Amino acid sequence: MSGQLRLRKDFSNNESSLTKVSDCSERPGSVCASLKAKNLSLHYGDFKAYDNVNIEIEPCKITALVGPSGCGKTSFLNSVNRLVDLIPGSKLRGELSFGNTDILSPSCDLIELRRKIGMVFQRPAPFPFSIKKNFHIPLKEHGISKSSVRDERMEQSLKDVGLWDEVKNRLKQSACNLSGGQQQRLCIARTLSLKPELLLMDEPCSALDPVSSEKIEQLILSLRDNYTVLMVTHNLAQAKRISDNLLVCWVKDGTGCLIETGKTSEIFFAPAEKLTKEYLQGVRG
Amino acid sequence: MSASLKDSFAKTLLGFASSLSVLVIFFIFYFLLKESSLALSQIGGSRFFSDSTWAPELNLAEGQFGLLEMIVATVAVATLALFIAAPIGWFTAVYIHFFCKGAFRIFLHRVTEIVAGLPSVVLGLWGLVVLVPVLLNLRAPGLSVLAGAIVLAIMIIPTIVVSTVSAYQNLNSELTLTSKGLGIGKARFILEIATPLASRGISTGFVLALARAMGETMVVVMVCGNVVQMPESMLDPVRTLTGNIALEMGYAYGSHQSALFLSGFLLLLSVLTVFIAGRLFLKTQEEQFR
Ligand SMILES: Nc1ncnc2c1ncn2[C@@H]1O[C@H](COP(=O)(O)OP(=O)(O)O)[C@@H](O)[C@H]1O
Ligand SMILES: [Mg+2]
Numbered sequence: 001m002s003g004q005l006r007l008r009k010d011f012s013n014n015e016s017s018l019t020k021v022s023d024c025s026e027r028p029g030s031v032c033a034s035l036k037a038k039n040l041s042l043h044y045g046d047f048k049a050y051d052n053v054n055i056e057i058e059p060c061k062i063t064a065l066v067g068p069s070g071c072g073k074t075s076f077l078n079s080v081n082r083l084v085d086l087i088p089g090s091k092l093r094g095e096l097s098f099g100n101t102d103i104l105s106p107s108c109d110l111i112e113l114r115r116k117i118g119m120v121f122q123r124p125a126p127f128p129f130s131i132k133k134n135f136h137i138p139l140k141e142h143g144i145s146k147s148s149v150r151d152e153r154m155e156q157s158l159k160d161v162g163l164w165d166e167v168k169n170r171l172k173q174s175a176c177n178l179s180g181g182q183q184q185r186l187c188i189a190r191t192l193s194l195k196p197e198l199l200l201m202d203e204p205c206s207a208l209d210p211v212s213s214e215k216i217e218q219l220i221l222s223l224r225d226n227y228t229v230l231m232v233t234h235n236l237a238q239a240k241r242i243s244d245n246l247l248v249c250w251v252k253d254g255t256g257c258l259i260e261t262g263k264t265s266e267i268f269f270a271p272a273e274k275l276t277k278e279y280l281q282g283v284r285g
Numbered sequence: 286m287s288a289s290l291k292d293s294f295a296k297t298l299l300g301f302a303s304s305l306s307v308l309v310i311f312f313i314f315y316f317l318l319k320e321s322s323l324a325l326s327q328i329g330g331s332r333f334f335s336d337s338t339w340a341p342e343l344n345l346a347e348g349q350f351g352l353l354e355m356i357v358a359t360v361a362v363a364t365l366a367l368f369i370a371a372p373i374g375w376f377t378a379v380y381i382h383f384f385c386k387g388a389f390r391i392f393l394h395r396v397t398e399i400v401a402g403l404p405s406v407v408l409g410l411w412g413l414v415v416l417v418p419v420l421l422n423l424r425a426p427g428l429s430v431l432a433g434a435i436v437l438a439i440m441i442i443p444t445i446v447v448s449t450v451s452a453y454q455n456l457n458s459e460l461t462l463t464s465k466g467l468g469i470g471k472a473r474f475i476l477e478i479a480t481p482l483a484s485r486g487i488s489t490g491f492v493l494a495l496a497r498a499m500g501e502t503m504v505v506v507m508v509c510g511n512v513v514q515m516p517e518s519m520l521d522p523v524r525t526l527t528g529n530i531a532l533e534m535g536y537a538y539g540s541h542q543s544a545l546f547l548s549g550f551l552l553l554l555s556v557l558t559v560f561i562a563g564r565l566f567l568k569t570q571e572e573q574f575r
Contacts, residue, residue, distance in 0.1 A: 083465055114468030125463040127478060137477050138467040194467065 033099030033116075033197050034059045035080065035230070040094035042075055044087060049075040050256035053094070055247060057198075062220065062229045064243035064264065066236060068279070071249045072256030073232040074122075077200045080230070081117045082110055098198065115142050118196030122203045124183035126175035126190075131167055134175050134186065135193055142194055157193040161185040161219055181212020188219065192227075199223065201231035205238070217242055236280060240268055248276050317550040324350075324543035333547065339513045339529065341541045348541075352548055354515045358523035359552070361430050361516055362505060363498035366437035370498075371491055373438070374445025381446070382453045383475055401443035409507035412436040417508055424520045428510030431519040436504045441494035448493065452486025453479060485567060492563035496556045502527040526552045 035057040042049045050072035057063050065073050075084065082103065084090040096103040098117060127134050135154035136147070144150050154171075158164040163185045167178070175186055184204060191199065201220070205213035221242050223229055233239050239246060246264040249256055260267060260276045271277040278284040328345055333352045342348030381393050412432055421427030456479055464474045480487070510522020511532060524532075526548045537545055 081466065083462065086462065086465060111468040111470055114466060119466035121459075121463065121466065123459075125459055127460070127463070128482065129478075137473065138469055140477075141467075141469045141473050190467065 033228075035098050035198060035228070036096070038095035040079070040092065040096055042072070042079055042084060043089075043091040043093075044075075045089040048255045050249070053258055055258065055261060057228060057230055058245055059228045060225060061244040062224055062231065062242055063245040063247060064239035065230065065232045065247045065249065066234075066239050066279075067249035067256070068251065068284075069234075070256075071251045073249060074202055075256070076249075077119070077202050077230070077232060080198075080200055081114050081119055082108070083119070085110075111141065115194045116196055117198045117200060118191035118194060120184070120188050120191055120199065120201040120204050123207050124180055124187050126178070126183050126186050128174060128176050130172045131175045131178075131186065132171045134190055138190065138194060153193045154189075157189040158186075160192055160222075161189040162215070163189060179212070181208050181215060184208060184212065184216060185219065188216070192223075196227065198228045198230065201229065203232050203234055206234055236282075240264060248273075248279065250275060250279075313553065314550070317546055317553065320546035321543055321550055324540050324547050327540045328544060333544070339524075341533075341537070341544065343539075343541075345540060350544055352526070352551065354513055355524055355526045355529055355548065356551065356555070358430070358509070358516060359499055359525040359527070359555070362433040362437065362509065362523065362525055363495055365430060365434035365519065366441060366498045367491065367495045369434060369438035370442045370445055370494060374442045374490075374494075375449055375487070377442070378446045378449035378453065379475060382450050383471065383479075397443045397446050400439070401447070403440075405440060405501060405503045406507075408436050408440055409504045412504065412508040420520065426510055426522055428508055428522045429520045430509065430516050430523050433505045433509040433523075433525075434519075436508055437498045437501055440501065440504065441498050444494045444497060445490045448490025449483070449487050452483035452490070455486060456482055484570065488563060488567055488570075492560060495559055495563075499556055499559065500527060500552065502531050506531055 035055075037053045037055050040053040041051040053076065065076065067073055078084045079092055079096065080098075080103065082092075084092065092104055094104075098113075101113065101116070102108060103113065127137065129137075132151075132154065135157070136150050139150040139153055144153065155164060155168075158167060163182060166182060167186075170177075175183065178186060184207075188204070204220070205216050208216065217238060220229060220231065224244075231243070243264045246260075246262065246267045247258055248260040248267065250259045251257075260271060260273050262272075267276065268280060271280060275284070328350050332350050336349045336351035338349045338351050338354060340349040377393075377397075381390060381397075385393060412435070416435055417427040417432055419427075420429060420432055460478060460482070461474070464478060469478070505525045506528045509525060509528060511524045511528055512522040513524045513529075514521065516523045530545050530549055534542070534545055
């Protein structure tokens with residue numbers, strides 16, 4: 001805790017933030033922190049996107065968030081790293097914490113929060129710069145002042161996502177020349193290079209072909225031991241294959257809500273709610 | 286009329302319209318060259334660069350027809366204006382685009398438009414009454430390269446602001462989301478992501494502004510002092526090519542008048558050079574980028 005407090009103060013001083021960052025590299029995906037939401041709700045102006053969310057995400061597990069379109073899955077992910085702040089009129093109420101960090105606190109350090117809680121978007125979104133720059137810009141922001149250290153981080157993360165051999169000879173070329181699947185793996189690697197503790201993924205495979213999609217799926221599985229993953233997916237079979245825990249959400253009276261949470265295997269085997277059962281069987285949703 | 290006939294008719298019409306602007310440029314070039322031909326034949330092309338100064342006489346052998354001092358003055362005033370205006374215009378655009386919201390943003394937009402629409406003679410008057418006396422404290426006569434550059438800078442700042450803001454607006458809005466998602470702060474986003482990606486639009490604005498500054502006449506006539514000489518400091522009075530044409534065209538005739546057309550031709554040529562150089566510079570920049 002004192003380490004976290006120190007970080008912000010020393011942020012301008014690269015040396016000390018470097019120490020801090022290498023601290024966390026010793027235990028990637030700091031295993032203890034868990035994400036907790038209590039009575040969480042989100043408004044876009046007068047429109048209530050979701051309400052009454054009470055969950056605790058188990059650390060070092062893959063949690064899948066499933067539900068029909070428009071039930072607020074993306075909105076929920078964007079709440080966890082406060083990206084909804086970008087939308088004028090959005091208002092989060094309730095409690096939301098990650099480890100010791102109170103996410104909704106006005107004094108929450110958003111830059112550090114977004115490092116700890118990494119995001120992978122639905123559509124691959126590399127910056128239209130070289131592959132190398134895609135890594136260097138965020139790493140610089142997070143206090144890695146030495147270029148050689150940034151290169152090491154880049155190499156390690158690209159290896160982690162199995163992209164290193166494909167791109168090691170073209171690091172200076174534009175990231176936009178990569179295929180869709182490669183771009184998405186690049187984005188995952190870019191997020192991993194910041195050593196996050198929690199990974200948010202918003203339908204990371206939905207914009208990809210089956211082969212790339214399969215690769216990403218394997219990749220997510222390989223992350224399980226070191227990171228906490230919270231992923232949205234439309235693909236129930238995928239959720240069943242790779243997730244440990246499942247969150248099922250629904251739209252009631254125009255507002256999103258959670259209808260069932262628990263172990264994936266149990267929910268698929270014996271859903272407690274009738275709605276869940278119908279959704280999982282493909283009758284509804 | 287059949288559809289394909291309509292298509293080809295529309296195509297011809299559009300082709301005609303767009304070739305018109307090319308034709309206009311050619312026509313202007315041709316006309317300026319034709320009007321300069323008398324001077325070129327009677328005075329000779331080389332004297333415009335070898336003569337030490339500009340002092341036209343009826344007796345061509347006694348007169349001086351050097352344009353170099355005025356070419357340097359034109360370039361100096363316009364470049365200095367751009368150096369002053371570019372950072373201010375860029376900062377303003379960054380402020381408007383990234384830091385302002387709602388009513389205040391609209392207010393700043395309106396102010397920019399108003400400044401853009403100010404008649405240059407009014408800006409010249411302001412320069413004469415307010416700016417020149419201040420510079421006079423530094424050194425007489427106050428009418429100078431710097432005076433012209435400052436007034437021109439005020440004139441071209443709106444051009445830069447408008448083109449820079451629109452260059453930022455044209456960026457993909459997902460960039461902001463992606464950057465925020467990676468915890469990239471605003472300053473780094475602006476400097477290392479948005480600005481490099483918008484550089485094409487931004488530098489196009491700079492080129493347009495420079496061309497406008499080179500071509501402006503009224504302001505420089507009013508505040509630059511109109512002394513034909515090679516400027517040695519920013520506080521020296523100078524006469525630019527445009528100023529020279531405006532001042533002498535009223536009474537010039539014969540070879541003198543023709544020489545003024547020639548200086549118009551040189552001005553047009555330098556403006557075109559600025560455009561082409563700007564394009565080439567951008568190209569090398571973009572290749573480096575990829
Ligand atoms: N920026 C926004 N402003 C207003 N309403 C929004 C915004 N984004 C999403 N919504 C609304 O919030 C609800 C949930 O959307 P979303 O989180 O995208 O759902 P999902 O990802 O589950 O499909 C939808 O009804 C959608 O129309
Ligand atoms: Mg969504």
